[in-house]
Amino acid sequence: MSETGRRVLLAYYGDDFTGSTDAMEVTALAGLRTVLFTRVPDAATLARFSGYDVYGIAGTSRAQSPEWMDAHLPAAFEALVRLDPRLVQYKVCSTFDSSPTTGSIGRAIDLGVGVVGGAWSPSIVGAPQLGRWQAFGNLFAAAGPKNYRIDRHPTMSRHPVTPMNEGDLRRHLAGQTDRPIDGVDFVALDGFDPARIEGPAPVVFLDVLDPASQARAGEIVWEAPDARLFSASSSGLQYALVAHWRQTGRLPATPPVLPEAAPVARLLVLSGSCSPITADQIAHAEDAGFAAIRLDVRAAATPARAEAERARIGEAVAAAFQTARGVIVYAARSVDDPAYAALQAMCAETGLPFAEAQDALGRFLGALAREAVPRFGLERLVVAGGDTSGRIVESLPIDALEVAHPLVRGAPLCRCHSASEAYDGLQVALKGGQMGSADVFVKALGGAAAPAAALSAAGS
Template identity: 60%
Template structure:
C-alpha cells in the first residue's frame, strides 16, 4: 500500500536488534536523520511499551550479543526476533558493527543469522556492511576501513586486526562468515551492482533458494550505496532478515532519498547548550582515546574506572559507588564528568 507522492508504505519500515548499545544508536541516528521516527528499547519491549509509539517507523532493541556465546544467542535472540517480527516489518535486521569483528565462539554473526532467518519468510538474507560515511568499504566481498585518511584491509587494520577478543584475521567476509555458519554465502559485487536492473532481474533470482542464503552486497561509494538500498528494498518480497551494519540504513535512506520519499537533506534535531554533560566510555579505540584527551584538555572531570575492582564481586559495588560520587561531585561543581574504562588499545 502506498500513499500519493510517497512510495513508502505506512507503518513500520524496519525493526532491528543491535549487537551492542553504541551500534544500536548508530542505526537509530541514520533513520532519525532520514526523517523517520525511530525508537530504541534497552530490552525486548512488551505490548504496553510498544503501544506508546504507534507512529514509529523504525524500532530497535539495544542488545549485548557482540560479546556473547552462541549458546547465549540461542536462548536470548529468538524471543527478541519473534517480538520484532510480530510487528510485521518488511525488513528485520540483526545490526552488526561495520568492522564485522566476530568469531565462532564470541559474537557469532553466523549463528545470529541462522536464528534470525527463521523469523522472516524471505528466500534470501541480504547483508550490507559497507558504509562510506563511516569510512567502511566492501569490494568484491572484502572489507576495508580508513584510519586517518589511509585505507586498510580489515585483516591489516591497525586496531581491528589486534582486537583483544575477536581479532579480524580475514578480510573476505565470505570466508570469515563461513567459519560461523554452514549456510550458503553469495555475493553481488560492485561491478554487478552498478548494472542495477540486470542484478535484480537476473543475478539475484539465481541466488535465492529455500536454504535462505546470505547475499553480501558490495558498497564502495554513493552510487553502490544507493543501488544496494534499491536491491534490498525492491527485492524484500513478503519480508527478509538481514544481518547488516548501519550500511543497510544508509543504503535504504540513499535509495528512498533519490526517489523523493524522504527529505533531501539528512538532519537531526539540534541539541541546545547545557551547563554540564555526563559521559561514559567503554571503548579501547584510538579514536576514543583522542576524544578522552580532548575532554581532559577542555575541562572535563576525567575519571578512570578501576577494572580489577569492578570485575571482583567483593569490590564492585564500592568502585561503582566511588565513580558515581566523583561524577556527582563534578556536576555539583559545574564540571562535566567523563568516566572511562580504557584510553586507547
C-alpha cells in the same frame, strides 16, 4: 497491517547499543519516525509508540555465545515480525567483528532466517558515511586519516575479544555458519537480479563503495520479490535504503534538520572503550578542562571490592564537578594501557574469563550511572564503548530512545523515555570506540568546560 496500525518499513535488533543508536540515527535524520526499545517491548510499551516507520530493539548479542543467542534471539525476531515490517534486520557493527564463539553473526543469521524466511539473506556492511567500504567482498575501515583493510586495521585487528584477522567477509562468515555464502561485487551490481538466486537461503554480500553503489544496493534489497527478508547488516543497510527511497521519491531529497543541542551545566562521560580514537577524545577533553578519573579496574571487576570502588569514584566525581563542568570516568585508554594488562593479569590469577571481567566493568559503570543521574541532576550522559553502552543502559530505568539532536555521525544525542522522572528526558549519547571526532565530548557538553565558578551562572 501491523500491531501499530500501519505498515512498518524496517524493524531491527541491534547486537549492541551503540550500533542500535547509529542505525536509528540514519532513518530518524532522513525524516522517518524511529524508536529504539531497550528490551523486547510488551504490549503496553508498544502501544505508547504506535505509528512509527522504523522500530528497533537494542541488545547485547555482540558479546554473547551462540547458546545465549539460541535462548534469546528467536523471541526478539518473532516480536519484530509481529510488527509486519518489509525487512527484519540483525544490525551488526560496521567492522563486522565477531567469532564462532562470541557474537556469532552466522548463528544470528541461521536463527533469523528460520523465523523470518525469505529466499536469500542480503548483507550490506559498507557505509562510506562512517568510513566503511566493501570491495570484492573485502571490508575496509578508516582509522584517523588513513584507511585499512579490516584485518590490518590498527584497532580491529587487535580487538580484545573478536579480533578481525580476515578481510574477506565471505571467508570470515564461513567460520560461523554452514549456510551458502556469496557476494555481488560492485562491478556486477547493476546486472544482479535476486529473483535468480538458487539454493537454501544463501547469505549474499553486496559491495558498497560510493553513492551509486549504495543506492543500487538499497534498490536490490527493497525491490526484491520476497514478501519479507532477513538481513544481517550494519547501518549500511539503512544508508542504502534511504538513498534508494530518495531516488524514487519515497523520501524528500532534502531531509528535515534537527535542532542543535543546547549546552548543559554538567556532563558525565563513562568509558569502557580501549580504542585509540576514544583515548584521543579523552585527551582532547582534558585539554579543554574536563576532569578525568581512572577506575581501579581490578577492584571494579571484583564483587567483594566493587562497592567500595564505586563509593570512591562517586566522591571523586562529586569533587571534580566542583571544578569542572565535564567529568570522564574511564577504565583504560587503549589495549596498551597498564590497566588493560592489570585486568588480564587478574584474570590469569583468578581463572576469571576475560570477557566476564569486561562484563563486570560494564555493570560497574551501569551502577555508577544509575546513582549519578539523580545525585548530580544530570541532563546528559555520554557512554563510550559498544559493550559498555549496553551494560549501562540496561542498568537504567529506560524503556525507549529517540534521536533528539545530532552530535557526531553514528552517535546522536537520544532522548530517553522512562517512567522514572529523573530519567525521563535524559539525553544519552552512545559512542562506539571507533566513532567520533576528537572533540566529541566537548561538543556534547556545549560551551567551554568552565570551572565551578561558572556553574551557578549556567543554572546548575
